[in-house]
Amino acid sequence: MSKYVVGIDFGTLSARSILVDVSDGTIKAASSMDYPHGVMERKLPNGTTKLEADWALQYPPDYIECASTTLLNVFKASGIDPSQVIGVGTDFTECTMLPTLKDGTPLCMLDKFKDNPHAYVKLWKHHAAQDEANRLNEIAAQRGEEFLEFYGGKISSEWMFPKIWQILNEAPEIYEAADRFMELSDWITLMLTGEEKRNSCTAGYKAIWQKKTGYPSKDFFKTLDPRLEHVIDTKMSRIIYPVGSKAGYITESSSQWTGLPVGTPVAVGCGDAHAAVPGAGITGPDIMLMVIGTSGCDMMASRQNIKVPGMCGICEDGILPGYFGYEAGQSCMGDHFAWFTKNCVPEEFSAQAKEKGMHVTAYLDRLASEIKPGSSGLLALDWWNGNRSVLVDVDLTGVMFGMTTTTTAPEMYKALVEAVGYGKRMIIDTFKKHGVTIEKLYATGGIAEKSPFVMQTFADIIQMPVHVTASKQTTAMGAAMFGAVAAGGAHGGYDTIEQAGNAMGGGVKNTYLPHAENSKTYELLYQEYSKLHDYFGKDNDSVIKRLKNIKKTTSY
Structure with a gap:
């Protein structure tokens, strides 16, 4: 009888489950579902509590509902009995965090906190903790904290401790009530197994933990804020488990909403992008x-x-x-293009796309591909959601140069795509340098x-x-591979993620080779991008920062 593993991938807008043949990585069935509440950026579910600028929250029951529905769908579609599943793995966006009671109950599910925004899930792109991040980085630099070197010299507002500190500063009652602050990759493991097993991936990349040294010292947290001195021991955990290890087993409770047999091994959680590496083979x-x-x-x-x-x-x-x-x-990548197609595409282009039976983005792709690099005279900076690398600054915003009354929507779209490409090259060049x-x-x-x-x-x-x-x-596949490792070789899985990756990994579908003529033009444009990147991105008093400060004081 064939054996299978399940991978559950919790993305920004939806969750997806895949059922995979453990022997060769064949996906027998896949299902996805959008989160019913989506990303809450303006209001809480009550419809009346408004959110301030740069907030991004989610509603935790959505994760359970989507996982339950998609798992039911894959078993129904495949006809495979859940008893043939030997392991389960999950991945989650990061740092997506939540204040909970000790048993994992989200504080937002308690009546007394349901109208408090700080009781909800703070999604990875919740950027409202930038003040706390700035102060954390300033103090760490003053103290000569060595951990900064592991994170490019700056801790992002997207990460765990700026978000915790924001809760402490703005809603101390939530901080006090929280028994735990949890990455959702660890919270979903707790929901599945009843075991709090924090993973090395999200702890290492989003919570300033390192394998050899652990977390920053109590004295560092005390210097940030005396109330944070014991945050690790009272609100988190110093016990960290490596990715691929077994967190526990499906419980009676989780069996009811997953449809999986009690006792099915479950892997510790993992960040979504990190899981994609072995998932890609x-x-x-x-x-x-x-x-x-x-x-x-x-x-x-x-x-x-x-x-x-x-x-x-x-x-x-x-x-x-x-x-x-x-x-x-x-x-900002897909967000970048989705914003443009929603807000900046003339109706005539949308109508043309519809006539051709194409999504408007695919139609823009076709039109933009016909525009010669450099011919539009446009150049953009790709900071619509701030800059993660290499400037590590969420207060940066997007800019487009060179527009005239003859500029077209396809030209603007092409400039935005190019901007993301320039940002990607900036990252790669910095690594190589x-x-x-x-x-x-x-x-x-x-x-x-x-x-x-x-x-x-x-x-x-x-x-x-x-x-x-x-x-x-690939992300869900990586999660499934970790589920196969949690099951172990003796039970039909694998003993290492390398073994799972070699057996279950995919391969290459398409290869895109550089076009020499285009690259020659893009080299000139990239040099201009680099100058603008440094001019606007490295000046803490740039017009970009001043405009955002004005927005904060007038928009809400």
């Missing part, structure tokens, strides 16, 4: 995987331990055991799968071949 060093979705993450395992300024982090065993795992990324070897570029995610135009633009700008993974579900 990458089990060795020096291959960068570009995960291209709502935002973008760049992941790579390496034998080199080099501290690179402006990167999200380096963590030993953070992606693959035995290697140093690097992470960088861009805060500091001595990190990058031999190959892989890409995965919805945009990589659906948009040859975007991928060809990336190849032309970066001037390296871009290999698109064959699997459409």
Whole structure:
């Protein structure tokens, strides 16, 4: 009888489950479901409590509902009995965090806190803790804290401790009531197994934990705020489990909403982008995987331990055991293009797309691909959601230069795609400048799968071949592989993630080679982008910062 594993991928807007043959990685069924409450940026579910600028919250029951529905769908579609599942793995966006009671009950589910925004899930792109991040970085630099070197010199407002500190500053009653502050990758494991098993991936990349040194000292947290001195011991945990290890088993309770048999092994959680590395079949060093979705993450395992300024982090065993795992990324990719198609496309283009039976973004891809690089006179900075790497500054905003009364929507769209490509090259060039070897570029995610135009633009700008993974579900596949490792070789799974990756990993579907003529033009444009990047991005008193401060004082 064949054996299977389940991978559950919790993304920004939806959750998806896949049922995978453990022997060769064949996906027998897949199902996705949008979160009913989506991303809450303006109001809480009550419809009356308004949110301030830069907030991004989610509603925790949505995760359970989506996981339950998609699991039911994959078993129904495949006809496979759940008893044939030998392991379960999950991945989650990060840092997506939640204040809970000890048993994992979200504080927002308690009547007394249901109208308090700080009781809800703070999604990864909740950027309202920038003041706390700025202060944390300032104090860490003053103290000469060595951990800064592991995170490119700055801790992001997207990460765990700025978000915790914001709760303490703005809603101390929530801080006091919280028994735990949890990454959702660990919370979903708790919901499945009844065991609090925090994973090394999200702890290492989002909570300033390192394998050899642990968390920053109590004295550091006390210097930030005396009330934070014991935050690790009272609100978190110092016990961290490596990715791929077994967290526990499906319980009587979780069996009811997953449909999985009680006792099915469950892996510790993992960050979504990190899970995509083995999910793409990458089990060795020096291959960068570009995960291209709502935002973008760049992941790579390496034998080199080099501290690179402006990167999200380096963590030993953070992606693959035995290697140093690097992470960088861009805060706005799919969000970038979705914003443009929603707000800036004339009705005539939408009508033309509809006539051709095309989504408007695909139609813009076609039109933009016909525009010669440089011919529009446009150049954009890709900071619509701030900058994650290499400037690490969420207060930066997007800019487009060179517009005239003859500028068209396809030209503007092409400039935005190019901007993301320039930002990607800035990341890669920074790695190389500091001595990190990058031999190959892989890409995965919805945009990589659906948009040859975007991928060809990336190849032309970066001037390296871009290999698109064959699997459409690399993040969920990586989670499934961790489920196979949790099951173990003796029970039909695998003993290491390398073994699982080699057996279940996908391969390459398409390769985009740089076009020499386009690359020549893009080299000139990239030099101009680099100048603007430094001019507007490295000045703490730039017009971008001043405009955002004015917005904060007048919009809400």
